[in-house]
Amino acid sequence: MxxxxxxxxxxxxxxxxxxxxxxxxxxxxxxxxxxxxxxxxxxxxxxxxxxxxxxxxxxxxxxxxxxxxxxxxxxxxxxxxxxxxxxxxxxxxTPKYNILLKDDKGYHYIKVTKGPWPRISQAKQMLNDGAEYLGPYVSSWATKESVDEALKIFRLPSCSRKFPQDIGKGRPCLNYFIKQCSAPCRGRLSEKEYNEAVKDALEFLRGGSAACVKELTRKMEDAAENLEFERAAHIRDRLAAIKRMSDRQKVVALKVPEQDIIALAQGAEKNCFEVFRFMNGRLCDRETYLMGEIGEAGAARSEFIERYYSMRDRIPPRVTLDGPATDTALLSEWLSRKAGRKVTVSIPQKGEQAHLVEMCRSNAAEQLAQSMGRTGREASALDELGRLLGLAHPPAYIEAYDISNLAGGDNVAGMVVFENGRPLKSAYRKFQIKTVDGQDDYGSMREVIGRRLREYQENQDSGEGFGRLPDLILLDGGKGHVAAVQPILDSFQLNIPLFGMVKDDKHRTRAIAANGGEIAIQPNRKAFTLVGAIQEEVHRFAIGYHRQTRKKNTLSTSLTSIEGIGQSRARALLKHFRTITAIREADLEELENAPGMTKPSALAVYRHFHALNETGSPGNEEQNNQPIEPGE
The missing domain is CATH 3.40.1440.10 (GIY-YIG endonuclease)
Known part of the structure; x- marks a missing residue:
């Protein structure tokens, strides 16, 4: 060293x-x-x-x-x-610690099998198998999207069944019932009708939707003139399907005819860059790049742009980013010279462009989530929360704390843990406040955080439980709580982000408290939902432990009123018998054999409860039957 x-x-x-x-x-x-x-x-x-x-x-x-x-x-x-x-x-x-991208933009094809019942599918390469191939196409995503659209519009099968061998065998799949397949497997579709649908689908793929609409409209009018109303209605349904597919693309219709959008989703171990490529106001391609550690986000965006456009001949007039990149002006100059015209690098804050950036970022989060076995919503929420709080990375491991007491009595705290956006209940912990008397939430919170960090010092070699430091600590409280606890973190020389969770007058999450101010989170819907869920969970856990402790102390007090039974014997009795009713119904021998009991003390307990029974006042049956959890 x-x-x-x-x-x-x-x-x-x-x-x-x-x-x-x-x-x-x-x-x-x-x-x-x-x-x-x-x-x-x-x-x-x-x-x-x-x-x-x-x-x-x-x-x-x-x-x-x-x-x-x-x-x-x-x-x-x-x-x-x-x-x-x-x-x-x-x-x-290709140095190890630079961001390196694999240029896997090979050619892709649309394959049409030969035979009486041809099938349309995507292919990565041309084979000498007698099939017809359309292409080549550069974009794998665009090729797959086009094939999927054609199959849905013309209701062609995408399953693995073979025709005519499988006709009449088995029930049709879900696609038939949602009107995305004509189900030739039912045996009610002739080979001629099927082949006509395949022919129309190929015209759609070759000529695009505009040319296909024109040709289908002509066929529909001809059918109507020839009084073939059923066929005309069938073609009308196909035209309606094409319109629905076209309407889906209106969501990405742009004022800027050509641009690339690049968004970054960060995780604790993996990161994902997503690229949306637009031409003529339409999403024409998308690319996903999963990678390991990338360092600081701004520098990573800059490095990604350099690597990405070093592999690409086509550079659009605008490159839109989801956040700041280092040396933006320099990147713009480099891209402009490489493209032979001006290229603008922008970070939109509102409007249609900001909406598209968010859509790109959500897709990056979804891809990252799938690679890590999570949901896209969880990854998006953590990414949004990390950016909102100015963290270097999304907080994969979050600890939240809440204090609960009644007028300063039965003072306890609860700690909950959220890992990758989900509750990790095995890591939840309960604390009995030991050094603070009365209602002092600040002092109680300082004690709890101090005890937790001392546990880390003793168990850090394990890397588990208290031996693991959180990426973020959230306190159920405002900036006063944060200011009270921050010196504790500083005394341990630990740089853990610390924030409070502020409630409104209806006890709902309103904002995030920082040391010296507040950060509004309502506009950030995913982060708001996540923080609200954390605050509700830690409050539920802490108040549940407080009620349990208060009930235990109340029941324990009913035992300590018996001569010869102190706190230790009361706790031992409750731990052994679990309920007051079980103690009351125990015979003298069972009481004598209980841990910590003597014959005189057992006799005193026995006489106490039997005397109560003789007066007809056995106590609250519901309370007496409540199981008692062992103390810490």
Whole structure:
């Protein structure tokens, strides 16, 4: 470890001797392999940052720096030249710690099988199988969407059944009942009718919806003139289906005819970039890139744009982002020169563009969620909450705390945990307040957080339970709670984001409290729903524990009124018999054999309850039968 620190110091000394000049820096490991390439406006300032305090780096940078044996640099005349050189070198060397994208934009085809009952499907390559192939097409997504649309409009099967072999075997699938398949498997569709539908579908795929609508309209009119009303109605239904599909695309009709939208969804271990590509006011392609750690979001967006457009010949006049990227002006200049015309990089705040960005981000969150076994709503909510609170990453592991008491009595606290947007009930914890008397929520919260962090110091090697630090701590309370607890975190030298959950006069979540102010969350619907659910859950858990404790203390007090029964024996009796009724119904021998009991104390308990029975006042039966949980 000491050797590593000394090596970092030597690298920093070397970095401090670099010129304040634009250029590219190249990091190498012990084997001489290039592990990272970056650009800088001022080499000295940028490179020396890597070898400064670790507290200023994210995990990705820390790991990269720990593997750096040496670095070299290349001076350039401008920052723009540094960017061009950086892109070229990264493409050539593919360093481990740079964002690297695989250019898998191969060709795709639409396959039409031969035979009496042809099938239409998507294919990744042409095979020598006698089938007809339409294409090639560049976009896999657009090809799949077109095939799916054609099958739905013309009600063609997408299942694995073979015709005519499977005709009449088995019931039709769900697609038939939702009017997305004519179900030739029923045996009520002739081969001629089926082949006509396939022919119309191919005309739709070859000529587009406008040409297909024109041809189908002509066929419908001809059928009507020939008094073939059933056929005319059938064609009319197809035209209606095409219109429905066209209406779906109106949601993405733009004032800007051509642009790319790039959005980032972040997770604790994985991240996802989503690209929506628009041409002629229509979504024509989408691409998804799942990757590991990416570091700071702004720098990651900038690096992604460099890598992505290094692989693409087509650059639209506008690139729209979901958040800030470093060196936006430089990126715009680079893209403009590469495209041979002006390219604008923008971050919309409202209107149609902002709506489309949110749609792109939601799709990125959905793809990320699926890769991690979560739902898109959970991933979106965590991503939105992380951005709202200014966190480096979405908070995958959240702890929330609430204090519960009655006029300062039976003072307890509850802690709930949400992992990946879901309650993790195995990690819930209960606290009995030990050092605070009376109704002092601030003091109680300080005690609870202090105890929790001391548990972390003792169990951090395990990495589980209290040995794991949360990504975010939420307190049921306002900025006063945050201000009271923040010094506790500071005393442990832990940089854990801390916020409060503020309620309105109807006890509903209203805002997030920061140290010195509040952050409104109502407009951020997904984050608002998540925080509201956390606040409700921690309140439910804390008040439930408080009621349990109060009931236990009430029942315990009824036992301590018996001569010879103190708090310890009362708790032991309740733990052994579980209910007051069970104690009352126990015989003398059972009481004598209970833990901690003596013959005189057992006799006193027996006489107490039997005396009550003789007076006809056995107590509250419902309360007496309540099971008692063991104390902490």
């Amino acid at each position: 000491e050797e590593q620190k000394e090596h970092i110091k030597e690298l920093r000394k070397k970095a401090m001797r670099l010129p304040l000049h634009p250029g590219v820096y190249i990091m190498r490991d012990k084997t001489g392999k290039i592990i990272y390439i970056g650009k800088a406006k001022a080499l000295k300032n940028r490179v020396s940052q890597y070898f400064g305090s670790e507290k200023n780096h994210d995990d990705k940078v820390r790991r990269m720096v720990s593997n750096v044996e040496d670095f070299e640099y290349i001076l350039t005349d401008s920052e723009f030249e540094a960017l061009v050189l950086e892109c070229s070198l990264i493409k050539q060397h």
